[in-house]
Amino acid sequence: MQINGPTGAFIVVVFSVITEHGYDGLVLATFMAGLILIVAGYMRIGRLIAYVPEAVVNGFTIGIAIIIGTSQLKDLFGLSIETVPAEYIEKTAALWQAADTINPGAVLVAAITLILIVAIRRVAPRFPGLIVAVAVGSGLVVQQDLSVDTIASRFGSLPSQLPMPQLPDITLSRVQELLPTAMVIAFLAGVESLLSAMVADRMNGGQHRPNAEVLAQGVANVASSLFGGMPSTGAIARTATNIKAGGKTPVAGLVHALVILAVMTLAAPLAGYLAMPALAAVLILTAWNMSEPHNWRSHLTLPVADRVLLVTTLVLTVLVDLTVAIGVGVSFGLALRLRNRKSSPEEWTPPER
Numbered sequence: 018m019q020i021n022g023p024t025g026a027f028i029v030v031v032f033s034v035i036t037e038h039g040y041d042g043l044v045l046a047t048f049m050a051g052l053i054l055i056v057a058g059y060m061r062i063g064r065l066i067a068y069v070p071e072a073v074v075n076g077f078t079i080g081i082a083i084i085i086g087t088s089q090l091k092d093l094f095g096l097s098i099e100t101v102p103a104e105y106i107e108k109t110a111a112l113w114q115a116a117d118t119i120n121p122g123a124v125l126v127a128a129i130t131l132i133l134i135v136a137i138r139r140v141a142p143r144f145p146g147l148i149v150a151v152a153v154g155s156g157l158v159v160q161q162d163l164s165v166d167t168i169a170s171r172f173g174s175l176p177s178q179l180p181m182p183q184l185p186d187i188t189l190s191r192v193q194e195l196l197p198t199a200m201v202i203a204f205l206a207g208v209e210s211l212l213s214a215m216v217a218d219r220m221n222g223g224q225h226r227p228n229a230e231v232l233a234q235g236v237a238n239v240a241s242s243l244f245g246g247m248p249s250t251g252a253i254a255r256t257a258t259n260i261k262a263g264g265k266t267p268v269a270g271l272v273h274a275l276v277i278l279a280v281m282t283l284a285a286p287l288a289g290y291l292a293m294p295a296l297a298a299v300l301i302l303t304a305w306n307m308s309e310p311h312n313w314r315s316h317l318t319l320p321v322a323d324r325v326l327l328v329t330t331l332v333l334t335v336l337v338d339l340t341v342a343i344g345v346g347v348s349f350g351l352a353l354r355l356r357n358r359k360s361s362p363e364e365w366t367p368p369e370r
Contacts, residue, residue: 019213019230020255020273021237023247026205026307028300029084029339031247034198036103040245042195045185047248049192049199051238054207058232063211070350072327074208075316077342079308079327080334086304087112092297093127095120095165105335122163123294130154130298147299154295168296169289177285179278182243201339202238206250210234213251221260322353 023031034043057063084105090112091098097118102108130150137146158165168175214225230251237249259269316327326349333342 019210019217019251020259020270021234022249022252022255022277024209024250024252026078026081026209026250027202027248028088029081029334030198030201030205032088033103033339034195038195038198041186042191042198043247044242044245045187045191046195046198046202047238047246048185048187048242049195050202050206050248051235051240051242053199053203054231054235054238056235057203057207058228058230058235061228063207063227063229063231068351068354069208069347070323070326070354072319072323073330073343073346073350074212075309075312076327076330076346077334077339080331080342081339082304082308083331083335085307086301089297089300089304091115092166092293093123093301095123095294120165122158122161122165126154126157126163126165126292127294127298127301129157130295131302134299134302151291151295151299154298155290155292158292158295159290166293167289168291168293171293173289175285175288177282179281180245185242201343202248203235204343206234206238206248207231210251213256217256217260221265326350326353 031043034046038046087105087109088101090096091101095118096112096115097120098111098115102111130153133150133153134146137144137149155167157163158167210230211225211227214227214230217223218225234250241247241249255273259273264270316324319327326346329349330342330346333345
């Protein structure tokens with residue numbers, strides 16, 4: 018009953034891969050990540066992901082939220098910056114230097130979108146308030162002829178049909194170059210999918226199969242790459258919404274996919290009118306929710322080692338690289354787990370020689 022698709026956790030990875038290797042590099046990395054997940058599922062590695070320390074997961078999730086939020090400030094305020102640096106410190110410096118170019122129209126659209134999303138969620142949680150809020154904000158741009166960027170003005174028209182499936186361009190040098198990124202995508206897809214499955218279990222009293230989840234995510238990412246798509250995983254927010262709306266079987270996920278396909282084929286021209294500040298407001302709110310502010314106080318009560326691990330992973334995610342953050346965080350976390358594991362000398366049996 019999980020709802021699958023791209024999630025906020027992939028934004029940082031997708032941006033960095035496209036910047037360094039182009040979109041074809043992202044497609045190949047997604048294909049490789051899918052194969053890695055398929056192998057992991059067949060080798061029954063799905064249960065091992067559950068041993069990744071929660072502090073590591075929380076650290077890079079908050080770090081990703083900070084990066085996403087910062088990346089949307091340009092569109093949120095309509096700042097005039099030709100090229101936004103990829104490095105976080107340089108990016109924040111560039112945004113600060115462009116503070117005198119704030120576009121009042123963009124701020125107005127973003128503010129109205131945010132207010133509508135929050136208000137509709139409180140008044141009618143099951144109502145698709147996000148769609149309504151973005152539509153209202155974008156409609157304001159068209160009606161008032163505001164000088165605000167839209168999807169069409171920045172990226173051109175969107176495709177209204179699926180491309181023919183084809184394998185990405187695979188070469189040995191390209192595979193070696195993208196292997197670390199593919200590992201990160203596979204790790205994120207596996208962890209977020211299993212976290213989403215655990216949330217679904219708590220909500221409906223079910224019991225997921227971790228290895229089957231990992232295998233399914235592998236097949237989904239391979240299929241996505243064959244159509245030139247992005248990495249995908251089980252989306253916690255969409256899965257929870259699905260269950261609250263009454264979804265209890267995998268049929269809900271199939272209906273979700275068919276509806277998106279119908280919207281793409283029938284309403285693609287309308288998507289060009291979506292205002293960038295309205296979409297930035299959605300992503301800002303997504304980043305806020307990803308950081309789970311209701312858990313911040315509990316993070317402060319964690320053991321010292323867990324707090325250090327969380328902060329280390331967070332800082333490395335924001336200032337260095339997501340790959341480094343995951344590698345260091347998981348390594349430190351497993352080392353701490355081994356250190357804290359108590360073994361009694363009486364339980365040890367000497368081997369026969």
